[in-house]
Amino acid sequence: MTPEITPESVYRNRRQIIKASILAGTSLATASLFETFAPRRVMDNTGQALITNPEDFIYPKPGADEPANSFTDIASYNNFYEFSTSKSAVAQAAKNFKTDPWKLEIGGMVGKALLLDLAALRTIETVERIYRMRCVEGWSMVIPWIGFPLRELLERVEPTSAAKYVAFQSYHDLQQMPDSDSAGIPLPYVEGLRLDEAMHPLTLLATGLYGKTLPNQNGAPVRLVVPWKYGFKGIKSIVKITLTDQQPPTTWSTANPDEYGFYSNVNPDVPHPRWSQAHEMRIGETFRRPTLMFNGYGDQVASLYTGMDLKEHF
Numbered sequence: 451m452t453p454e455i456t457p458e459s460v461y462r463n464r465r466q467i468i469k470a471s472i473l474a475g476t477s478l479a480t481a482s483l484f485e486t487f488a489p490r491r492v493m494d495n496t497g498q499a500l501i502t503n504p505e506d507f508i509y510p511k512p513g514a515d516e517p518a519n520s521f522t523d524i525a526s527y528n529n530f531y532e533f534s535t536s537k538s539a540v541a542q543a544a545k546n547f548k549t550d551p552w553k554l555e556i557g558g559m560v561g562k563a564l565l566l567d568l569a570a571l572r573t574i575e576t577v578e579r580i581y582r583m584r585c586v587e588g589w590s591m592v593i594p595w596i597g598f599p600l601r602e603l604l605e606r607v608e609p610t611s612a613a614k615y616v617a618f619q620s621y622h623d624l625q626q627m628p629d630s631d632s633a634g635i636p637l638p639y640v641e642g643l644r645l646d647e648a649m650h651p652l653t654l655l656a657t658g659l660y661g662k663t664l665p666n667q668n669g670a671p672v673r674l675v676v677p678w679k680y681g682f683k684g685i686k687s688i689v690k691i692t693l694t695d696q697q698p699p700t701t702w703s704t705a706n707p708d709e710y711g712f713y714s715n716v717n718p719d720v721p722h723p724r725w726s727q728a729h730e731m732r733i734g735e736t737f738r739r740p741t742l743m744f745n746g747y748g749d750q751v752a753s754l755y756t757g758m759d760l761k762e763h764f
């Protein structure tokens with residue numbers, strides 16, 4: 451089944467009109483807006499549209515006040531070391547990555563372990579969120595993700611009271627990722643969150659972007675998105691999620707513990723040992739802009755870190 455897709459120009463135009471109508475304080479019926487602009491559909495395996503609720507498009511999304519980067523920016527400048535360490539080469543190298551069939555295993559300290567396939571993942575109600583994303587290397591983008599809050603999945607497996615952390619693991623296989631041998635990082639790629647971070651409503655498992663199924667280079671079929679943390683926390687092509695009572699290892703902090711910590715919150719006051727994190731270059735802009743604490747999501751997430759020294763726990 452070929453998904454019906456709204457061209458990016460229409461998508462942007464629709465967003466501008468929605469924004470204009472919100473700004474003007476009109477009570478323009480959203481339903482008719484969506485009829486006019488025929489929101490794009492991402493289909494599940496039964497042909498049902500995954501996004502059916504017009505409200506999903508006007509959720510007061512953090513970052514929605516900023517224009518999104520183009521689909522081309524987002525899908526052609528990537529970090530996915532299993533395929534290539536060159537950002538512009540990832541899309542081509544990942545072109546034939548097989549993401550269907552796919553199994554996602556969720557277990558560990560849970561009441562009900564699950565083994566989900568893509569069809570099961572697609573039954574989880576999908577939302578759209580436009581998030582600012584900040585890479586530790588100093589560039590940033592605004593990305594309209596499609597996905598579902600990770601907590602939707604975690605609640606289904608019923609974490610036990612002993613579970614304190616969530617560990618994630620990416621797919622890895624030398625046949626499909628022959629260049630991963632020279633990636634220079636331990637693989638499979640792994641990441642972790644504290645359970646309260648994982649349960650936070652901003653934390654998504656993304657299955658698409660720009661109204662399209664997630665491109666392979668962006669982490670198909672399912673990847674993590676944590677908008678207040680550096681981009682490397684956004685582990686791609688996830689095959690395993692494990693609830694645990696131990697802080698899990700993460701690829702970058704294992705590879706280089708002096709440079710990358712477990713928390714990896716966007717924090718302009720904590721420089722990377724080799725460069726400042728005070729400013730960032732939004733892809734597509736000319737001048738660097740100041741980086742915001744928690745990438746601008748402090749109102750929603752700062753309370754998760756009350757009492758912690760964020761210079762020590764970088």
Ligand code: MTE
Pocket residue numbers: 527528529530531532585586620639667668669680681682683684685686687
């Ligand atoms: N996940 C896996 N499995 N492998 C990777 O190399 N790179 C990370 C993260 N997730 C990476 C990964 C880094 S360093 C970044 S900045 C983001 O993915 C980039 O996501 P994007 O290419 O969708 O912008």
